Amino acid sequence: MLSARAARLKESATLKVFGAAKRMIAEGVDVINLSMGEPDYNTPEHIKQAAIQAIKANHTHYTVNRGILPLREAVAKRLKEDFNADYTPEQILVSSGAKQSLFNTIMALVDEGDEVLLPYPAWPTHPEAIGLAGGKVVALRTREKDDFKINARQLAAAITPKTKMILFSNPINPTGMVYSEDELTALVDVLKKHNIFILADEIYARMCYDGFKFRSLATFPEIKERVILVQGVSKAYAMTGWRIGFSCGPQAVIKAADKIQGHSTSNASSIAQYAALAAVSGPQDSLDEMLATYTKRRKYIMERFSAMPDISFAVPRGAFYLFPNVSAYFNEQYPDSTALAMYLLEKAHVAVVPGVGFGQEGYLRLSYAASMEQLAAACDRIEKALKELKG
Ligand code: PLP
Numbered sequence: 001m002l003s004a005r006a007a008r009l010k011e012s013a014t015l016k017v018f019g020a021a022k023r024m025i026a027e028g029v030d031v032i033n034l035s036m037g038e039p040d041y042n043t044p045e046h047i048k049q050a051a052i053q054a055i056k057a058n059h060t061h062y063t064v065n066r067g068i069l070p071l072r073e074a075v076a077k078r079l080k081e082d083f084n085a086d087y088t089p090e091q092i093l094v095s096s097g098a099k100q101s102l103f104n105t106i107m108a109l110v111d112e113g114d115e116v117l118l119p120y121p122a123w124p125t126h127p128e129a130i131g132l133a134g135g136k137v138v139a140l141r142t143r144e145k146d147d148f149k150i151n152a153r154q155l156a157a158a159i160t161p162k163t164k165m166i167l168f169s170n171p172i173n174p175t176g177m178v179y180s181e182d183e184l185t186a187l188v189d190v191l192k193k194h195n196i197f198i199l200a201d202e203i204y205a206r207m208c209y210d211g212f213k214f215r216s217l218a219t220f221p222e223i224k225e226r227v228i229l230v231q232g233v234s235k236a237y238a239m240t241g242w243r244i245g246f247s248c249g250p251q252a253v254i255k256a257a258d259k260i261q262g263h264s265t266s267n268a269s270s271i272a273q274y275a276a277l278a279a280v281s282g283p284q285d286s287l288d289e290m291l292a293t294y295t296k297r298r299k300y301i302m303e304r305f306s307a308m309p310d311i312s313f314a315v316p317r318g319a320f321y322l323f324p325n326v327s328a329y330f331n332e333q334y335p336d337s338t339a340l341a342m343y344l345l346e347k348a349h350v351a352v353v354p355g356v357g358f359g360q361e362g363y364l365r366l367s368y369a370a371s372m373e374q375l376a377a378a379c380d381r382i383e384k385a386l387k388e389l390k391g
Contacts, residue, residue: 176316
């Protein structure tokens with residue numbers, strides 16, 4: 001009955017645990033949810049006010065499919081200011097979340113049978129979106145001891161005449177790793193020799209810690225013509241529910257993505273576009289406050305997990321995730337990350353995501369976008385439950 005396309009789709013691992021956690025919460029169980037990839041903040045007040053004003057001013061009609069010009073201008077300005085990336089408003093498409101930006105771009109570029117390189121562990125939507133377009137995911141495996149990063153040699157060896165694109169995420173969900181400028185330069189040295197597109201998912205670009213200097217792939221002139229940069233307001237401005245993302249790239253690609261969007265959803269919500277305009281063009285101090293808080297939480301969760309026996313992790317430099325290796329706790333009854341995540345949910349009432357959902361068995365993903373009290377309680381509960389497991 002279902003199309004082969006739909007039948008191939010995997011359920012999101014994030015949503016699976018979240019679903020089980022929600023059922024428990026509905027039954028009155030006190031579950032601490034560290035499974036979701038969203039800020040625990042509310043959208044800043046001035047952004048909410050801009051949306052209210054937009055409704056009052058009757059900005060409630062269709063907008064141009066690409067997104068209102070003031071927003072595309074403001075995005076271009078912000079990209080210049082924050083990352084020194086050069087884009088004109090004509091090179092920007094506003095969509096309903098970064099997810100749609102990725103989807104439009106993949107649909108615009110990937111044909112049946114095209115190979116798309118994808119570093120692993122990967123955010124689950126990345127391989128599924130490639131698969132929906134008929135593309136073949138070529139997994140670039142990484143290891144904890146290499147900070148879950150690919151290297152130039154590995155990249156060069158994976159490129160074939162069928163390679164159409166690499167989907168490159170930085171900072172990375174689920175590991176929190178961020179590529180340094182030197183590491184990116186080495187990869188760009190390979191990419192510049194091959195005529196492949198580079199879809200750069202940099203949704204967490206403004207969330208880096210320890211003074212880490214983030215460099216956008218969109219700032220390497222050698223490859224700029226083949227880079228499609230994806231960003232959005234979801235994470236940086238606590239606007240996950242508003243659904244606004246951007247793709248920025250060569251006009252021909254953006255034009256094709258624009259057409260695809262035009263025949264699927266049309267413009268992103270007019271009201272959310274005005275809210276996003278206030279977010280990117282208004283004061284940026286709420287982001288600084290959020291980052292200061294994430295910095296403290298990150299330090300805390302790393303300290304707690306460092307103190308737990310037989311657990312290791314690569315130190316995350318961005319986003320808001322910890323990706324600890326918990327394989328030492330696997331046993332006959334709980335032989336993998338899914339079983340262990342379910343154990344922690346049922347026993348400790350803490351929801352985390354099994355690493356296998358990101359294609360990396362042996363690990364769990366915890367989001368530290370939660371209050372200090374919740375994090376402290378979650379760490380206590382996890383520590384106790386794991387101890388009991390070892391007997
Ligand atoms: N890209 C990555 C790596 C993500 O983790 C997420 C959300 O979790 C997105 C894109 C989607 O962002 P949006 O909410 O803007 O669709």
